[in-house]
Amino acid sequence: MKFASKRFCAFILMGLLFLIFGCGETETNVPSTKLIASMVTSSADSTTHSHSITIPFIDISASPVSDIFQYRSVASNSHSHVVAITKQQMIDINNGMKLALTSSTSDSGIAHTHVWDIQGGSLLYEKNCYNCHTNDKRGHTPMNVSFNSSQTSSVINPGNAPLSNSASTTPDPNYSPSANVVLDGATLYNANCFTCHLELASSTKPNRTYAQIKNAISGNIGGMYSLGTLSDAQIQAIANALVK
Ligand code: HEC
Ligand code: HEC
Known part of the structure; x- marks a missing residue:
């Protein structure tokens, strides 16, 4: 009886190992819904709430240098904020750099702002790897892409990338697309x-x-x-x- 239950345990353990590591055929883990944007969350302020913004994967190469990309955050604590990214800062993110941005003040309630630490390497991963690997290959060497060395090292370690020092712009507090924009x-x-x-x-x-x-x-x-x-x-x- 004891012997049988040991074998039974070993059997369960093997089953679990297969569940965790798969059968070695493929490591890819294609997501059911494809990502078309990155979600970045702010740091929490003194009232301990945070917000997120959605940065879509768009091709900005043809847009004028004067373009500013604004995003209204998802509401939390009954208010939201606007974050503005210049075209040069977008280029920096796309090169894997990190960006520290301060949002507009809250659109209602006690006035405050939030800081967003945007890691270009994470966004590059989400745009170029997530739809084949979900989060499985974060921190790994890129494949299927022609990245330069700074993009490569920031995909492997987004937090170690240099901080962008390109000029920031002031967000327009009235910029409106709401949090509930349909993206289907x-x-x-x-x-x-x-x-x-x-x-x-x-x-x-x-x-x-x-x-x-x-x-x-x-x-x-x-x-x-x-x-x-x-x-x-x-x-x-x-x-x-x-x-x-
Ligand atoms: C079009 C789908 C696709 C994309 C996009 C893709 N991969 Fe892969 N990747 C695969 C497949 C298929 C394999 C082979 C099976 C496996 O190991 O999962 C693989 C394997 C890997 C491996 C393990 C094997 C090796 O050669 O080192 C790593 C690491 C990896 N990918 C990282 C990445 C990273 C990082 C990105 C984004 C820059 C990326 N991949 C983009 C499909 C993709
Ligand atoms: C009021 C009718 C109308 C609506 C609505 C409309 N289009 Fe068009 N679109 C046209 C006509 C007419 C042309 C020019 C003839 C052609 O290329 O078929 C055109 C041209 C285009 C072109 C450029 C030519 C080409 O073939 O690449 C694209 C791209 C396009 N449409 C995509 C869209 C998409 C996507 C939507 C929805 C967001 C849309 N259109 C909505 C009528 C419309």
């Missing part, structure tokens, strides 16, 4: 593109990139100017949904 590409496509470009599965615009859609909107191609209310993050979500 298929829903957004149905609401905004379906009437002219057929349903998503048979869209006449498959594989269009963020830049192509943005240009069509700002160039008023086919009367698309009315879609100017879509945020960059929403356009990126639509572009992701159009990948065939």
Whole structure:
């Protein structure tokens, strides 16, 4: 009897090991929902709450140097804040640097700000690795990407990257897109593109990139100017949904 229960224990243990380490066929762990943005959480202030902002994976290469990317945080303690990132700071993040930013003051309640420590290496991981590996390969050597040495070392160790010292900008406290912006590409496509470009599965615009859609909107191609209310993050979500 004793012998049998020992064998039984060993059997359970092996089962657990398989569960934890898998059977060695593949380490990839494809997520059920693809990430299209990074979520960054602020440090907690004296009232011990924090907020998060969502930074979408957008291609900013064509945007003018004067562009400022603003994000309103998710509300917590019944208020929210705005964070502003200059194009140069975006480039620094994309090079793996760390960024320390102070938000606008709270939009209601006791006035205060929060500090956001944005780690470019973590964002690079989320953009380039997460959708194949979830969090499994954080801290590992990059693959499938043409990173320079600073990007490579910051993906391996985001906290060790140099701090960006590019000039900061003041967030516009009235900048509005709220925390509840819809970022589901298929829903957004149905609401905004379906009437002219057929349903998503048979869209006449498959594989269009963020830049192509943005240009069509700002160039008023086919009367698309009315879609100017879509945020960059929403356009990126639509572009992701159009990948065939
Ligand atoms: C298109 C999917 C895909 C992307 C994107 C991707 N990987 Fe992988 N990766 C794989 C597959 C498949 C394997 C092989 C099976 C395994 O080991 O999980 C692998 C293996 C690895 C391994 C272990 C084997 C080795 O060669 O060292 C590491 C480490 C790794 N990936 C890190 C990364 C990092 C970091 C990134 C982001 C820069 C990344 N990968 C992006 C699919 C991907
Ligand atoms: C009012 C009708 C209308 C709506 C709504 C509309 N489009 Fe268009 N779009 C057009 C027309 C007309 C053209 C120019 C002819 C063409 O290329 O099909 C065009 C052109 C484009 C182009 C540039 C040409 C190309 O093929 O790359 C893209 C990209 C595009 N649309 C994507 C979209 C997406 C994505 C949406 C939803 C966010 C959308 N459109 C909503 C009518 C519309």
